[in-house]
Amino acid sequence: MNTFERFESRTLITATLEMQTALSVGSRASLEPTGTDLPVIKDQKGVPFVPGSSIKGVIRSEMEKVLRSLEGKAAQLWACDPFGDGRKSQNKQCITSEEKDDIIKNIEKIPENDREVELSRKIWDASCTVCRLFGSPWLASRLAFKDASLVNLQELAEITSVRDGVGIDRDRGAAKDGLKYDFEVVSPGAKFSIVILAENVESWEIGLLLSVLRPWQEGYLPIGGKSSRGPGWGKLIDISIERIEKKDLLGYLLGSKPELVPYNTFLQYFRDYLSQGGNQNA
DSSP: OOOSSSOOEEEEEEEEEEESSOBOOBOSOOOSTTOOSBOBOBOTTSOBEEOHHHHHHHHHHHHHHHHHHHTTSSTTOOOOOTTOOSSSGGGOOSSOHHHHHHHHHHTTTSOHHHHHHHHHHHHHHHSOHHHHHHOOSSSOOSEEEOOEEBSOGGGOSOSEEEEEEEEEETTTTEEEEEEEEEEEEEOTTOEEEEEEEEESOOHHHHHHHHHHTHHHHTTOOOOSSOGGGSTTOEEEEEEEEEEEEGGGHHHHHTTOOOEEOOHHHHHHHHHHHHHTTSOTTO
16 A cells, blocks of 8 residues: 555656647636637636646546456456446445445544554555546545646747637537537647656556556547547657656755656556556566
8 A cells, every 4th residue: 555654756757748739628708808708728827728637637537448448457457437326336436435434433443543544554455546546535646737838839820719619409410599609729739748746656557657648649638628529639749757766765855866767667567567467566
């Protein structure tokens, strides 16, 4: 079980998201009289950015989908349904609030000093691979996602533009009267800095995360809204990985640079994990 009580490792993954199409990451409706119905979210300087929550949501959703397809390939490699009701095995949360209450009742006789540790261990043991990484109502996330800032502002002839949208009558296959709107998008060619910080995450788990990012590297993982209509498609490029292990912590604190680790090194850790049947020590 990996907790935050002690430093075990810190991994910094940086990359660039290069948009091949426009990007629609909406904010609340504009308050300006001539504003668009769905403006792009911007920082205090008026520059578009991609919220870290959007990045986390896209990657988490992709990992859940992948692991549900890989269940049985390795021990403890699975994804729950965080919104499921538990009536079916594939529709089960890791731990419901009722199950958490039952765990608390079952450990009441344990000495108070050990109770929190035992509660954490039992919740960890019952949690799926995704919740252990991305967090759940009972577990803190070990992955942090920074807001992605626009890094090539000066290269863009036009930062944003406004597009028209219409509601479609599904029976007639034509535009529905009274449902016209417009929405703002960031122009194609925009580049955003992606930063993911992994705290006390095993090497094989980093490999799992990187393997899930592969569709994004190939341009097949959309982000933002209206992706079925064109916006949101881009490629993840220039991935760089720095890792600090516990044995290197003092040197890092005294000024040494973190070690740059090749991308394929972590993929091999994940391959080894799978080949060993999910041995946590892989």
